[in-house]
Amino acid sequence: MxxxxxxxxxxxxxxxxxxxxxxxxxxxxxxxxxxxxxxxxxxxxxxxxxxxxxxxxxxxxxxxxxxxxxxxxxxxxxxxxxxxxxxxxxxxxxxxxxxxxxxxxxxxxxxxxxxxxxxPESGSTYYSIQNVPQGQVREIWYDSKVTGTWRHALVYLPPNYDTQIKVRYPVLYLQHGAGEDETGWIRQGHANFILDNLIAGGNCKPMIIVMAYGYARRAGQVPPDLTGKPFGSPEMMRSMQDMAAAFEDDVTQVLIPYVDSTFRTLSDRDHRAMAGLSMGGMQTFQITLNHLDLFSYIGGFSGAGGMLVLGDRKLDPKTDYNGVFADPAAFAKKVH
Amino acid sequence: MxxxxxxxxxxxxxxxxxxxxxxxxxxxxxxxxxxxxxxxxxxxxxxxxxxxxxxxxxxxxxxxxxxxxxxxxxxxxxxxxxxxxxxxxxxxxxxxxxxxxxxxxxxxxxxxxxxxxxxPESGSTYYSIQNVPQGQVREIWYDSKVTGTWRHALVYLPPNYDTQIKVRYPVLYLQHGAGEDETGWIRQGHANFILDNLIAGGNCKPMIIVMAYGYARRAGQVPPDLTGKPFGSPEMMRSMQDMAAAFEDDVTQVLIPYVDSTFRTLSDRDHRAMAGLSMGGMQTFQITLNHLDLFSYIGGFSGAGGMLVLGDRKLDPKTDYNGVFADPAAFAKKVH
Structure with missing residues (x-):
């Protein structure tokens, strides 16, 4: 042998x-x-x-x-x-x-x-690969001036993206939960197969989905030393707020421009959505409510709306989130 | 909290x-x-x-x-x-x-x-991400009539593939070693960063790289029961030959046509290469030497040329691999 x-x-x-x-x-x-x-x-x-x-x-x-x-x-x-x-x-x-x-x-x-x-779910086919037109998942790396690092994201492009070269698509930014990463919606969630099946059935408009890495630290910022700081301590909350703010800047200042210049997107707010699971829902609320100029669709799945922004106090609709809740009727008009 | x-x-x-x-x-x-x-x-x-x-x-x-x-x-x-x-x-x-x-x-x-x-290798940059034009790695799923399953592969597309829509590219089929899978050349090997850097430096022609899952079993074939069969037994060798033959058919009958119909390839043998590491080298030799009508470039890295084809006997150049080695001069003309 x-x-x-x-x-x-x-x-x-x-x-x-x-x-x-x-x-x-x-x-x-x-x-x-x-x-x-x-x-x-x-x-x-x-x-x-x-x-x-x-x-x-x-x-x-x-x-x-x-x-x-x-x-x-x-x-x-x-x-x-x-x-x-x-x-x-x-x-x-x-x-x-x-x-x-x-x-x-x-x-x-x-x-x-x-x-x-x-x-397996008996008889279920909605989240498994089927013989329908397929989208493709691509890996992208973008150079973030916010974090000072190359960041990895996955991008789902709908069926026929390569051949219908005049068509532009709406974009959903879809965030993973805490402890998961940018691969979760594809590996665990089969988001690509679900979208292929929804689009094939006429139940969903073809769209681009961007799945980013939800952890971020600003360039030059040293990792916090939380040794001896109890869970829920001010130092810990500040660290989490720092990370959330760095991610907000990364998404709004770097990732969105990168996606809009790399793929055939519809780049106005009427065609940009954000949604997320758990921590991703928290990030979604923070980012979209602070940037209604960029987003018009908002989705939180078990999303922790106010945790980092509010801590233990109640929402003040007049001031929190730039006061977007001060006038509910105006807010409802802005968001689909 | x-x-x-x-x-x-x-x-x-x-x-x-x-x-x-x-x-x-x-x-x-x-x-x-x-x-x-x-x-x-x-x-x-x-x-x-x-x-x-x-x-x-x-x-x-x-x-x-x-x-x-x-x-x-x-x-x-x-x-x-x-x-x-x-x-x-x-x-x-x-x-x-x-x-x-x-x-x-x-x-x-x-x-x-x-x-x-x-x-880290001190001062080395050839395999890390650099600020050069980037290719993209895509995931594909193809429906294999050979295995009766959907099979996953990764495809590297060179920089500007999306924008230079008239350009067609040569294709390298690049196989992982035994125990690894279709993700190895990207995750462990950084093949995408290496190619980006080589192309940016003018040291490599832009090309498409297809990285397939190297394990295969024919549709309907039950997994072999090798309980009690010693390592190197005829039953084990036959199982390995069965897998190699199924993979050969999957690549030549399904994957190559899928890639050529999905991406802008140069689809003649003069623009198709195959290479692989270890088991991937073994597969490369088996597939390319049996299909010189499809391939004109052959690369084996620690590739186990004759293991499955020859077993313990010596190569017979007149008959093995369809006799491609019977006339060395003719072979050398066919292969780059």
Whole structure:
């Protein structure tokens, strides 16, 4: 045998099919991984090899931690109760170390690359790839004078963008939640497949979606030293406000001009939207309400509207967010 | 405090700056991670929290496993000897479980998402992003009749592809090594930045690069059960040959036509190249030598030329690879 190294790696991907009964390998597994596997009721079987460990727990973020059971072959195994359809984050806790499952693809969540298992939704096709005209996801890198760094973003372009070269498109800026990153709406969320399907069904106008990296620090600013500062301390709040303000400037002063000069956008406020999940919703409210000259559509999914702006006090509609809520009728006219 | 969940995740990214001396956080870390960190001599400091573990080792794939030292705060730490510049794969072995470092970005290698640390090359700029005209990396999904699945690939398009809409480009098919995947040449290899820099310096013709997923199984074929079959067994070799043949058909019958109909390529053999690393080199030799009607440039980097085709016997130039080596002069004329 020549080239043993290559062959070993190839072999790892081929070996070994096992009896799975009603359980099938999850769609979120890496090539060749038999575990995690899921049955039609949503139960998940997971295993991890740790022959010398004394305690291994499965940590599904959507539920309580579960003790895994040690087998004689050095694997720890578990079968979960039925989980609701969808994508579930999980980690292992092996002798107190919280780690990811090397059988799973890695998804950025909780501030790290972690594991997920998809429990399929029976009969559902809206978020999976279908035989319809496809958009494309592109990676862009833009040089931000705000942060002094090159920043990475993903951009979804709708079907036929390359061929209908006279057409310009509205733009949605779509932000991930805290602990996730610019890849989340595509990797976890399948936003590209959902848009392709919505557009094919006539349920959505073709649009460009820009997914930016939601963390930012101004050029030259040193990372804050929050050692010993308790959660919720003024120093911590200021750090979070600094980051949110840096991101606001990055989006409005650098990213939007970059996108409008790179892609065939409709660049007026009537064709620019922003939305986000959780922290991304918070950023959406801060950025859009401070820049109604740039945005006319606003979406917050579990968005934390006033956290950084207001802290513990109530909204003052006359002054907060540049007073955009002082005249509700005028605001309603400005925003779709 | 409202929205404690979001705030905790934000806080995790902010906290806590620490004394680092001459060591700086690696460029391969996730946002906010202080470790791994690297000094100018190439030494790397790494740590992992595992207060209840009894033995933790650092497994740099480029060197021997190193014992880490338990600290009173529950972290295990180590400072490595100087490492050569470049990107180094590593894992932790925590009480016998081999796991990735949640402080590192995740790179697909060894058949799983694993950790890497970049030791910078002093003064080197050729593989980092520079202020030159940029190409873009796009994700494509193509429906393969060979595998019966949607397959994901990355495509690098050179600078100005969107604006110079009359220009057509040569294409390089560039394959990853065993255990890696279609993302490797971009994530680990920075192929996009290297090409941008080469093109800007006039050292390379603008070209399209297609990076495909190198694993394939024919539609309807069940995964082989290699349980109990030793490494190098006929069953294992047949499985590997099956995969290589399925990939060959996928590339030549599906991927190339998809690329030529989706992008502005020069679609004759004189403008199509294939190259690959390790297993990707093996695939390159198999595919190009069997299809000289499609390819005129061939590149193998540590490529395992004959492994699957020849096994343990010597090359027979008269018959192997359709006899392309039977007439060396004729072969040399056909290939650039």
């Amino acid at each position: 020549k080239n043993v190294g290559i062959a070993i790696l190839l072999f790892a991907g081929l070996c070994c099919a096992q009896e799975s009964g009603a359980f099938q390998p999850a769609s979120t597994n890496v090539w060749g991984a038999e575990y995690p596997r899921v049955d039609s009721s949503g139960r998940v079987q997971i295993r991890v090899k740790a022959p010398d460990a004394t305690k291994v727990r499965l940590n599904f973020w959507s539920g309580p931690k579960l003790d895994m059971e040690k087998q004689t072959d050095g694997f720890w195994t578990i079968t979960t109760p039925p989980l609701v359809p969808g994508l579930h984050y999980y980690t292992f806790i092996i002798d107190s170390a919280e780690v990811s499952d090397t059988n799973s693809q890695a998804f950025f969540g909780g501030g790290k690359y972690t594991s997920m298992v998809e429990v | 409202k929205n404690v969940g979001i705030a905790i995740l934000l806080f995790a990214g902010l906290c806590c700056a620490q004394e680092s001396g001459a060591f700086q956080p690696a460029s391969t870390n996730v946002w906010g991670a202080e470790y791994p960190r690297v000094d100018s001599s190439g030494r790397v400091q790494i740590r992992v929290k595992a207060p209840d573990a009894t033995k933790v080792r650092l497994n740099f794939w480029s060197g021997p496993k190193l014992d880490m030292e338990k600290q009173t705060d529950g972290f295990w730490t180590i400072t490595t000897p100087p490492l050569v510049p470049g990107l180094h794969y590593y894992t932790f072995i925590i009480d016998s479980a081999e796991v990735s470092d949640t402080n590192s970005q995740a790179f697909f290698g060894g058949g799983k998402y694993t950790s890497m640390v970049e030791v």
